[in-house]
Amino acid sequence: MKVTSKLFGWMTGFLIIMVALYWITSHDPTGTAALIMATGLSGLICFYLGFTAHRIAPGPDDRADAEPHExxxxxxxxxxxxxxxxxxxxxxxxxxxxIAVGFWLMYFAAPFALFGVYGFVFEYYRGENKHY
Structure with missing residues (x-):
């Protein structure tokens, strides 16, 4: 996990530089906002993986002397x-x-979205795939 955390850390640094260069060269607020969000998401993943790597034992991908079969x-x-x-x-x-067409469509689609979230989360708590 430390290797992956470092990879996302480098990507976050790269994206910070790209946000500045993109804003200086284009002055496009939409693209700059998208790059800022990508930078934030990359930073979140870097933080999570680094935080988790400190709490668990190093895996085979973190050790230089690890064998492939590990x-x-x-x-x-x-x-x-x-x-x-x-x-x-x-x-x-x-x-x-x-949101794009009209809010009337959201009133019909939102219950299906909530039902999809419910089914996705509780998929293995009932039926033939039930875990005990």
Missing amino acids: GAGDQGFFSPTSWWPLMLCLALAATFLG
Whole structure:
């Protein structure tokens, strides 16, 4: 995690320089705002990974003497099949489309977005995939 944290730290520094250069050369507030948000997100990831790396033992990717087989095995749990992300993305797309087209669309799409969030979060708490 320390390697990844350093990578995002370097990317955050690069983006800070790019924000300044972009603003000086273009004076475009929209692009500058987008780069500032990307810088903030990169900084958040850098902080989180660095904070987490101090709390846990170093992994094989953090040690110079590590062997490739040390990183083998389960890396986490990933859902094999799930339709909830599709439901959530379509509902959120319709919700954000309501901002551009008209707020009336948001009133119809927001309940589907909330239902998609609910289903995505509680996917493994009920049904055939229930975890105990």
